[in-house]
Amino acid sequence: xxxxxxxxxxxxxxxxxxxxxxxxTISGRPINxxxxxxxxxxxxxxxxxxxxxxxxxxxxxxxxxYRGKLWTMRQFAGFGTPEETNERYKTLLAAGGTGLSVAFDxxxxxxxxxxxxxxxxxxxxxxxxxxxxxDMERLFEGITLGxxxxxxxxxxxxxxxxxxYLVVAEKQGADWSKLSGTIQNDILKEFIAQKEYIFPPRxxxxxxxxxxxFCSKEVPKWNTISVSGYHIxxxxxxxxxxxxxxxxxxxxYVQYGIDAGLDVDDFVPRISFFFNSHSDFFEEIAKFRAARxxxxxxxxxxxxxxxxxSWKLRFHTQTAGVSLTAQQPYNNVVRTALQAMAAVLxxxxxxxxxxxxxxxxxxxxxxxxxxxxxQQIIAAETGVTNMVDPLGGSYFVERLxxxxxxxxxxxxxxxxxxxxMVEAIEHGFPMREIGxxxxxxxxxxxxxxxxxxxxxxxxxxxxxxxxxxxxxxSAAETQLARLEDLKKTRDNDRVARSxxxxxxAARGKDNxxxxxxxxVRAYATIGEMCDALRETWGExxxxxxx
Amino acid sequence: xxxxxxxxxxxxxDGHDRGAKVIARALRDAGMEVIYTGLRQTPEQIAxxxxxxxxxxxxxxxxxxxxxxxxxxxxxxxxxKGLDDVLVLVGGIIPDVDIPKLREMGVxxxxxxxxxxxxxxxxxxxxxxxxxxxx
Numbered sequence: 230x231x232x233x234x235x236x237x238x239x240x241x242x243x244x245x246x247x248x249x250x251x252x253x254t255i256s257g258r259p260i261n262x263x264x265x266x267x268x269x270x271x272x273x274x275x276x277x278x279x280x281x282x283x284x285x286x287x288x289x290x291x292x293x294x295y296r297g298k299l300w301t302m303r304q305f306a307g308f309g310t311p312e313e314t315n316e317r318y319k320t321l322l323a324a325g326g327t328g329l330s331v332a333f334d335x336x337x338x339x340x341x342x343x344x345x346x347x348x349x350x351x352x353x354x355x356x357x358x359x360x361x362x363x364d365m366e367r368l369f370e371g372i373t374l375g376x377x378x379x380x381x382x383x384x385x386x387x388x389x390x391x392x393x394y395l396v397v398a399e400k401q402g403a404d405w406s407k408l409s410g411t412i413q414n415d416i417l418k419e420f421i422a423q424k425e426y427i428f429p430p431r432x433x434x435x436x437x438x439x440x441x442x443f444c445s446k447e448v449p450k451w452n453t454i455s456v457s458g459y460h461i462x463x464x465x466x467x468x469x470x471x472x473x474x475x476x477x478x479x480x481x482y483v484q485y486g487i488d489a490g491l492d493v494d495d496f497v498p499r500i501s502f503f504f505n506s507h508s509d510f511f512e513e514i515a516k517f518r519a520a521r522x523x524x525x526x527x528x529x530x531x532x533x534x535x536x537x538x539s540w541k542l543r544f545h546t547q548t549a550g551v552s553l554t555a556q557q558p559y560n561n562v563v564r565t566a567l568q569a570m571a572a573v574l575x576x577x578x579x580x581x582x583x584x585x586x587x588x589x590x591x592x593x594x595x596x597x598x599x600x601x602x603x604q605q606i607i608a609a610e611t612g613v614t615n616m617v618d619p620l621g622g623s624y625f626v627e628r629l630x631x632x633x634x635x636x637x638x639x640x641x642x643x644x645x646x647x648x649x650m651v652e653a654i655e656h657g658f659p660m661r662e663i664g665x666x667x668x669x670x671x672x673x674x675x676x677x678x679x680x681x682x683x684x685x686x687x688x689x690x691x692x693x694x695x696x697x698x699x700x701x702x703s704a705a706e707t708q709l710a711r712l713e714d715l716k717k718t719r720d721n722d723r724v725a726r727s728x729x730x731x732x733x734a735a736r737g738k739d740n741x742x743x744x745x746x747x748x749v750r751a752y753a754t755i756g757e758m759c760d761a762l763r764e765t766w767g768e769x770x771x772x773x774x775x
Numbered sequence: 776x777x778x779x780x781x782x783x784x785x786x787x788x789d790g791h792d793r794g795a796k797v798i799a800r801a802l803r804d805a806g807m808e809v810i811y812t813g814l815r816q817t818p819e820q821i822a823x824x825x826x827x828x829x830x831x832x833x834x835x836x837x838x839x840x841x842x843x844x845x846x847x848x849x850x851x852x853x854x855x856k857g858l859d860d861v862l863v864l865v866g867g868i869i870p871d872v873d874i875p876k877l878r879e880m881g882v883x884x885x886x887x888x889x890x891x892x893x894x895x896x897x898x899x900x901x902x903x904x905x906x907x908x909x910x
Contacts, residue, residue: 335787336788338788341788346817347787347788347815348788349841349844349845350787350839350842350843350845351787351788351789351839351840351841354839354840354841419790423790423791424790424791424792424814426790463791464791464792465797551793554888554889555868555889556889588887589868589871590840590868664796667793667796667797668796668797668800671797671801675801675891675893681889684891685891694871697870697871771813771814772813773811773813773814775783775796775800775803775809
């Protein structure tokens, strides 16, 4: 190997002028002018990369990549009443979507009924409102749950919503042991980033280990948790922070599962991941590749997992909502396409592409279809699916992958020193790190060192408005009327008994999923079920830090 | 001359607080006194904070679509408390059709995604009471 000659002062002065003094990624990582074989001199193929399908899976978990099976095109959707969302699902399935992904409104996500004061103006706005089993039945009317896979973005009330899904499946005559899908169920990132928490961290973790235990017995094909970096990134983290905090959250769940008496290879294969794909193309690709390698290594070495299925990190990706702009919204189509391409080159197993109008409102049906078409064009026309990990061996991508890996382990050490992720959250550590990164980027943007087209570069003053989906208050009215009606028509004694049984399980050690299924069958509302646990465990409040 | 006092609040159930936190820091760095209320504030709590903190400005961050419920209630409470001279700004995802309605109820500044911090700082400096008193 040829050593790099040291540049003399005059050579530096003579160096051709570049556009900036330093070049950095969107996360602020410095990038060299050129990467050569010296940058990957320490890389050993079998140890660090290996062929796709081989440990540590840096190049992918399937030997055939997308030649075997394309990623699942899973578009997140939900708004208004269950009927309105049901109609959108039927459209997406008819357009060639291959899985459903449910977006719930804020009252549902926060475990509140539509008649709670904090639900004012929120019912059906950011997603579909689900108050009781009756709404879940409406949501999947005419859709056979045994034939599709469904992903549900639900966290604090994940056990309640999952129980509703299982009861709908039961009523359709589906066999739970054959059902497949995902609940997000990732409470740690709620404390860290999205802030849709209800109960304090420790009882929240107990609900999750209850689900692990329940599913390994009753619904073995269900993905019990989707450990999510998406929201961490949306909160303004760097790419590295997203990678490190997400994987460290995953480690925390595995540790809690083991501490609850579960066998690592019984529940880890059902843990999946969810990442953001932001605009800095190669940094994102390196992040995805590093994630697979780190997870495989940690599962094998830290936890002694023996099953290959425990080593393989499977992940869903969504393009970066935070990168979308209200200005010149058609530019968002281009951003999303490039971000989707990074996810595909990084080997994502499933993908959601955002719609062009999402900085303005929830997407229209046309915008949502265009977003799906974006994925279909990548799959059908670009040829990037013809080979596995086409960027493997790139000096730059491999160097960046190694750097991301190293940075993630440094964060793991810092969090381990605090006692674990739950303790780190109690200390406010990840939140502070993200807050700093988010502000740093904003300053770079304000100073014009980071450009966003249409916002601080190539600005247009006179923009024509685009059509957007306007959600009125009719969903709230419908859902309020239904709630009132439900409370008159159901067997309220049965509801009260089932809620008592839930409280008893929460106070003791019994798995909370079984009493929750009984509450759901009795048509207890999400607010009632969450209130029963609020009374038992209390609520979490974070200290407002800026 | 006392510093401009700003209450930054996140009403409703939404927890996406990147925008609220970034603007809170930017205003603080621009020399203002910033009080961040934290998440899930009712209009009543926000009005009470504005009164207690003797706020010149209230900045609301709303991404969830609840603005047409939160803002009328807040403006009504501010009037009741004699706080109608407080400059109220809203940042977030606000459909075009709602903008004139918000202005009509007395919301002065409306800032959509991608608004530069400097534009918000300049707006506050140009529109807040103590500045008028200065000149």
